[in-house]
Amino acid sequence: MADYTPPTQSKFGQIIDVIVLLVLAIGALYLPLWLNLAGSSQTSNVSENPTWESLGQNATMIEKWNQLGYAEAADAAELITARFDYSFSILSLLVMIVVVVGYYALILRFSEKEYGDVIAEKFGKK
Amino acid sequence: MSDTDITSKDMDGMGPGGTKVGLARVLGPAHIWGLGVGIVLVGEYMGWNFAVGKGGAYAALLACWFAGILYSCVAMIDSEVTSTVAAAGGQYTQAKHIVGPLMAFNVGLYLVFAYTMLEAANAITFGFLIDTVAGMTGHEGLDQRPFIVLAIMFLAWLNYRGVLATLTFSLIITAVAFSAIIILFLSTAVFMGDSPLRHAQLMTDLPYGWLGILAAMHFGLWYYLGIEGTCQAAEEVRSPARSLPFGTLAGIMTLLIAATLTWYVCVGLMPWEYLGQAGVPLFDAARLSGSMTLMILLGIGTMFATLASANGCINDASRAWFAMGRDHYLPEWFGAVHPKFRTPYRSIIFLIPIALIFALGAPLDQVITFSILSGLLGYTFMPLNVILFRRKWPLDTIKRGYEHPFHPIPAILLLCLCGVTFFAVFLGYGSQLVAMISFYIIVSLWFHFWRYRFVRRAAQFTMPWPRPRGY
Known part of the structure; x- marks a missing residue:
């Protein structure tokens, strides 16, 4: 059996191949973002006028939140109540x-x- | 025993007499350690903590250890195959010789996208850190984009100029970043008279139960993702059979220690709800320690870790792209080596805009997920690869630089852990998983039915190996 000899690809053909690959890659990776399908279904359930106690935070946790720049419970409520939906x-x-x-x-x-x-x-x- | 000795100093990955292409063989084991740990160490500085968000603090620790087992299997398997396949492209070249061209094309793309997305994630974190520091010094609302662009351009330039300078730079800044983690741990847990760690008060039950532990495996991979990149440098190492296994296995041990210390310090300093969404958790931990010195040190550590990682990623992604160009899997134009600097310069330049598109336009957790998914697809290939390798070339037919023990247990364990991680990604990020695999299916069809016609058949098999059994 004779060895396979591949055809020579033109410069234009090479450029087209790279463009096809790039469009497919960027399209596939960005498509979920564009369609808002990307990311976790993480939701926050913030009650009205939340307090540190209602958010289940103890004294040490409150101290840490304050050090991190969250002076009021309402500031941190969205972070604290954010949960994934694993259903x-x-x-x-x-x-x-x-x-x-x-x-x-x-x-x-x-x-x-x-x-x-x-x-x-x-x-x-x- | 065959006379085919891959560990010979006179015979390298391209065949008897040396490589045809001429990447410079200038690296030693320390560079391999620096490349592997340098790419990955940023995982301790950012990203791993999303595992806390997906399952809670204890789930993240279990994920860290399970992922550690997964990567130990990866390192063992990879070390054996790489110690015999000493050529640029790493797992891509392995797949080409052991499984087949289409698998190799897919593996090459996994490598390129895993590293390019990781590079983008590093640049995002670098910009975020600069913004955070600016905010702390009274300069609110800093535009992060120039810093992101500058970081990627500078590192690409460094890579363009030569591999020795690039990886020496990585080695030094990786050592500083690793030392910063050790110093943070020793300072907060041992040396500070009144330790700021409050594990008893801050640790909670598993917020999602056992399902959260499975889910946390998704970002558990981030502790170690990229360690397999050590074998990308196979063609530029002076003694691949010795340096690659040593550098890779030393790297995974370093990372296991760093990951556990990172978890211990961070969960003892901040509530899990914050930690699970933090952009720069180790820097935050240093802030909460109350020590300005530690804060500066970890700020520098974060910056160095992101730069070292992005640097290694540019190195690895460009080698994989270059290797595919050299084999005509991609246009051959990419298979060129710079006549003076002896680097795959066209591949380096070509991948810059792709990294920038994602660094400037996509959220961090999405970019990380893209990187993890490509890595995961690659890890799933590895057990198949080593099982076929041992079947086609049993131990008595090719001399290995390293033989991994207990075969096929590591391969089976790795396959099971990959299955668990696919499920973890499915929990919350299923659409990305399906989109990415759909992409790989489409490009596989494109390669098989179109692109492969431009590839010489026998020329792909460059190793000085005997005929595989069963063919």
Whole structure:
């Protein structure tokens, strides 16, 4: 079997390939931000006129908040009450598992085919 | 035993007779330690504390230790494979020889994006620190952007000029930043007569229960993310078979100590609700210690840690991009070495605007998550890689510079911990996870069906290894 000879890519073609890769990368990373899908579902539940006691803070904690520049309970209330929402549906979990496993299965399968060609050309057919 | 001796001083990663490309072989084990720890140490200065926000203080400690186990597996596996694959590109080059071209292309992109996002996160923190210090000295509302741009441009210039100066610079400022953590710990926990640490009063129960511990694994990775970058310098190390395992394993031990000390000091000085959202937690801890000297020291430490990390990231991302260009996985234009400075200068310059786009336009926790996700995808590849490596080239066929013990237990453990971390990321950041993997699926199809036609087949296999078993 003759060795594979790749075509020569023009300068223009090389530039197009880099642009495609960049658009895909920046698009994929920024898309969740643009669609407001990014980040945690962290929410604060601040009551009216919060006090250090109602926020569950003891004397040492209050002292530390004050040192950090939060003089009043109301200033720190949003930080103290912020919580993540870890509720999720089984369906979304299954989708994630399928996406992750499917991704690795895809690249391992394609890689194996490409690798076989590399070894055959490097060491010769058995 | 095969006569293929990868540890030979006369034979390097590109084959008998030396490399064709000519990156300068000037680095020693200390530089490798400095590169690995330098990239990662910033994780103790910022970012790890988001694990406290996701699960509480105790959850962050458990995440720190579980992530430590994960990275110990990474370091062991990586050390064995790297001690035989001494070429620029690190895990990318490993994947190319062991798994296949498409996997290698993906691994190369994981490396580039993990390091470029980490570089962006460092620049954001650098700007935030400058802003914080300006605010404390009465200069409110400072524009952080010029400082972010300046930091990235300066470090890129340093990288452009030569690897020895770059990594010596990293080594020195990393040593200062690491010493600052040790001094903070000793001062607050040992030497201060009336210790400011208040663990008994500040520690609370797990706010999210056991689920919070799983969730905290997401940012637990940040304590160590990037240590695997040591093998990017494989082609520039004088003795890769000795220096790479030594530098990497010494680095992970350094980081385990620094991470535990950092957690101990920070949770004893501030409420977990604040710590979980703080931008520069160690600097805040120094402020709360009441010592102006410590505050200045940790301010300098934070600045040095961010610069050392960004510096190492530029080094590593550019090597991975360069290696892919050299193999024509990317346009070959990127595979050039500077004739005078012997650095992959085109790759260094090309990645600057990408880092700037994210440093100037995305929130810190998002940028960190992007970096963690790319790193996590890379760690999931590693157990597959080492299992295939041992199967295709058993121990009696290739002489390793280092053989990791208890195979395949570290690989299986690493795979399980990666699974847990995927679930942790899914809790709260699932949309990014799906978006990023969708990106990798699309570019994989693009590579397999389009780009790969420009790649020579046999030329990709550059190691002086025998034929793999089973082929």
